[in-house]
Amino acid sequence: MIPFLDLKSPYVELNSEINEAISRVLNSGWYIGGVEVEEFESEYAKFCEAKYSVGVANGLDALHLGLLALGVGPGDEVIVPSNTYIATWLAVNQCGAIPVPVEPIEGTFNINPALIENAISNKTKVILPVHLYGQPADIDPIIEIAKKYGLYVLEDGAQSHGARYKGRRIGSHGDAVAWSFYPGKNLGAMGDGGAITTNNADIAQKVNVLRNYGSRHKYINEVRGFNSRLDPLQAAILRVKLTHLDSWNGRRKKIAKEYLSSITNAELIMPIVPDWADPAWHLFVICHPRRDEFQKYLTKMGVATLIHYPIPPHLQDAYSELNNLKGKLPLAESMAHRVLSLPIGPHLGDRDVAKVIQDVNNELS
Secondary structure (H helix, E strand, O other): OEOOOOOHHHHHHOHHHHHHHHHHHHHHOOOOOOHHHHHHHHHHHHHOOOOEEEEEOOHHHHHHHHHHHOOOOOOOEEEEEOOOOOHHHHHHHHOOOEEEEEOEOOOOOOEOHHHOHHHOOOOEEEEOOEOHHHOOOOHHHHHHHHHHHOOEEEEEOOOOOOOEEOOEEOOOOOOEEEEEOOOOOOOOOOOOOEEEEEOOHHHHHHHHHHOEOOEEEOOEEOOOOOEOOOOHHHHHHHHHHHOOHHHHHHHHHHHHHHHHHHOOOOOOEOOOOOOOEEOOOOOEEEEOOOHHHHHHHHHHHOEOOEOOOOOOHHHOHHHHHHHHHOOOOHHHHHHHHHEEEEOOOOOOOHHHHHHHHHHHHOOOO
8 A cells, every 4th residue: 555644754754863863852851942943943033034933842832823813703704715624724713703604716725815804803813824735825826915905814724834835935925924834844943843934023922821830030020821832852953954855845746747747637626826826735634536536446455545534624513603604615615525645754665656548547437
């Protein structure tokens, strides 16, 4: 079986570097915060072409604390994609605010900037685009709309480590970017982790305080904060992996290019890459009109796949109060029935890539 996700091979490749990094932390005697976290924050900010990076415990916390730092609170509204992982919506609710969904562009799966303005009300505080599957959202028109209405832009970059928009890394186009370092991400820890990047010193400082019990100085609590700190062991591992990220993303891009040029199955809708986008290819997502049947066929042929995501947020039990939206977000609902992710990890071998292409193309033979 060709695996969909291979978490062991990155460790095998970087075994000595990662073991050395872990040993360095264990021998330091410093297990909360400290030099490893500070060094990773500095290195990741530089990688993202941002001035500041603040490590937190996970990607959901990055979104939540980012929204709080932008002043989002009870009764506010936040524009979110209808087609995304539920964490984007959950972070809004954790602030006591209301997610207001906007439909995607079908070819890129990302939020459609042309539909955002109609979703804005006098309660709107933030626009929260997601760079879904590692494909950059069209961020410039979103920022223009935000400026027009006096809103903030918090980007969800959880799947876009290393992606570029119009030649510039995702990391500081909007007011802030929330990141996840979940193990399966392009830049993945060996556990949970997250961060906020920004060019705004005030936002960085607010997140820094919020993540540490609302405190800058021990036993002096300025606000009601949280315990959401990036673990130094994870920071040390991420520092190692960050030096290899461009190379690993390059391999993903090579596989994506092979898929795009060699997959000829006429039933499939392939992802579209605009001229201004340089995706990180966290996922390679196709659409098939008989997705479930197609997935079973690929499994039988020895190709593992996953569905991202089988149920859109507004149809989850967690949002049962939004039953009135059923049928009103047709693109998100349609995508949930058609999307399928093919293997695209950086350690996927050439023979495996060729087999995936062959099996996908042979479906109808």
